[in-house]
Amino acid sequence: MHSLLTTLLFQIGNAAGQTVAAPSPWAPKLSTFITLSFLLFILGVAGVLTRRNIIIIFMSIELILNAVNLNMIAFSRYWQLTGGGNANTGQIFTIFIIVVAAAEAAIGLGIVIAMYRNRETVSIDEIDLLKW
Amino acid sequence: MLGQGIETWVFYALAFTALIMAIFVVTARSAVHSALFLISTLVTVSGLFLLLGAEFVMGAQILVYVGGVMVLFLFVIMLVNVKEEEKESTRIFTRQYIPAVVLVFLLGGAFLFSMSRLRNEHDFLNEAESKMAQAPAPAGSPAVDAGKNSKNTQTLGEALYNQAALPFEVASVLLLVAIVGSVLLARGRKQEKIFD
Numbered sequence: 001m002h003s004l005l006t007t008l009l010f011q012i013g014n015a016a017g018q019t020v021a022a023p024s025p026w027a028p029k030l031s032t033f034i035t036l037s038f039l040l041f042i043l044g045v046a047g048v049l050t051r052r053n054i055i056i057i058f059m060s061i062e063l064i065l066n067a068v069n070l071n072m073i074a075f076s077r078y079w080q081l082t083g084g085g086n087a088n089t090g091q092i093f094t095i096f097i098i099v100v101a102a103a104e105a106a107i108g109l110g111i112v113i114a115m116y117r118n119r120e121t122v123s124i125d126e127i128d129l130l131k132w
Numbered sequence: 133m134l135g136q137g138i139e140t141w142v143f144y145a146l147a148f149t150a151l152i153m154a155i156f157v158v159t160a161r162s163a164v165h166s167a168l169f170l171i172s173t174l175v176t177v178s179g180l181f182l183l184l185g186a187e188f189v190m191g192a193q194i195l196v197y198v199g200g201v202m203v204l205f206l207f208v209i210m211l212v213n214v215k216e217e218e219k220e221s222t223r224i225f226t227r228q229y230i231p232a233v234v235l236v237f238l239l240g241g242a243f244l245f246s247m248s249r250l251r252n253e254h255d256f257l258n259e260a261e262s263k264m265a266q267a268p269a270p271a272g273s274p275a276v277d278a279g280k281n282s283k284n285t286q287t288l289g290e291a292l293y294n295q296a297a298l299p300f301e302v303a304s305v306l307l308l309v310a311i312v313g314s315v316l317l318a319r320g321r322k323q324e325k326i327f328d
Contacts, residue, residue, distance in 0.1 A: 028143045031247060033184075036147050038243050040154050040177075042236055047158035049232035050225045053217055055163050055209055059170045062201065063154055066177050069189070077184040088291035091284075094189050095292070098196050099303045103310035105201045109208045110317030116212045117320070123217075125226060 033074035040067035052123045054115075058108050065101045069094045143183055150176040162218050163209045171202050188285040 040063060047060030076090025116122055153176065156169040174197045181190040216222060292300060319327075 027140050032143075032147075033180075034247070036150070036180075038239075039151055040173075042239060043151075043154040043158055045239065046232055046236055049228055049235065051158065052224055052226050053163055053214065055205065055212065055214075056157075056166050059157055059166055059205065062170065062197070063157060063173065066174060066193075066197075069193075070177055070180060073181050073184050073186045073189060076186065080185070086291065086295070088288055088295075091186050091189050091288055092292055092296050094186070095192060095288075096296075096299060096303060098189075098192055099307065102196055102201055103306050105204060106310045106314040107317065109204055110314035112208060113211060113318045120213075122212050122214065 030074060030078050033077075034071060037067040037070040037074070040064075040070065052125055054112055054122050054124050054127070055109075057124065058105065058112070061108075062101060062105065065097055069097055072097070139183060143180070146176045146179045146183070150180070161224055163214050164206070167202060167205050167209060170205075171198055174198055174202070185284060188288050 044060045044062075044064035044067060047063065048057050051057050051060065072090040072094045074090075076087055076094075079085045079090070080087035112122060115127065119127060121127065150173050153169045153173040157166050157173060160166040160169060174193060178190045178193040178198075181187075181193060217224060
């Protein structure tokens with residue numbers, strides 16, 4: 001509680017334009033971003049594994065890809081601040097991931113439409129021809 | 133400078149919004165609600181991109197994901213009959229709880245393991261943090277040249293055409309294949325008969 005209060009005071013002091021020597025322990029670090037992207041990734045994985053609607057499974061895959069994008073951008077920022085490597089690499093990767101995600105969504109939804117036309121269902125419980 | 137405190141709060145606000153919306157994406161009963169929650173997750177994550185100084189990626193995310201992919205999703209939900217799912221009696225989850233829980237815990241263990249490795253050599257991060265604090269940019273989040281025009285798009289474009297010229301061309305071929313493939317997959321019976 002005490003540290004929370006000091007953090008708050010630091011924040012207010014910063015906002016008021018005073019110079020504060022110690023960086024706030026709550027300031028988002030690399031590990032904060034990695035944790036956030038990990039949680040988004042886990043939610044996407046849980047969605048892929050447990051939902052029945054194939055469209056929502058696709059949306060969970062988009063969530064996973066976005067979590068990875070966030071991770072890439074965080075590392076790109078890290079390199080930018082520490083001066084290691086080429087800081088643009090992460091952002092270039094992110095752009096290619098977005099391209100591949102768009103292509104994947106187009107193809108996947110085409111498959112969903114074709115499957116719905118043949119089987120009249122979008123539930124993965126009923127699309128089990130390849131299940132052993 | 134006005135920066136650090138406010139950006140920290142903006143980060144936490146965006147992060148919690150993104151997480152809560154992501155939970156709703158996975159648990160919402162209606163696919164349309166799921167898509168709308170996913171749109172808000174993508175918008176908040178693009179806000180995080182902006183916070184990290186990646187303006188171009190933020191714009192690409194909004195344009196491609198929110199403007200393109202999610203509209204495609206909504207169209208497909210419109211074409212596909214999901215009335216059955218919206219009844220309260222229908223299950224929305226599969227019975228794969230056990231593999232899901234096991235995989236989530238395995239991933240969590242891997243994550244905690246790697247993060248503990250990171251903390252063991254904590255100078256790695258702390259030095260970086262102190263370096264960040266000395267630099268004109270405050271730690272973690274803010275724009276490097278506040279007030280100046282950001283050169284992010286320019287440098288990114290140069291890097292894209294210099295370092296990554298071949299993948300760029302391959303990506304364009306991939307998009308072409310995706311267009312042709314989705315048209316082929318989504319054609320109706322009548323069109324198939326005409327072509328075959």
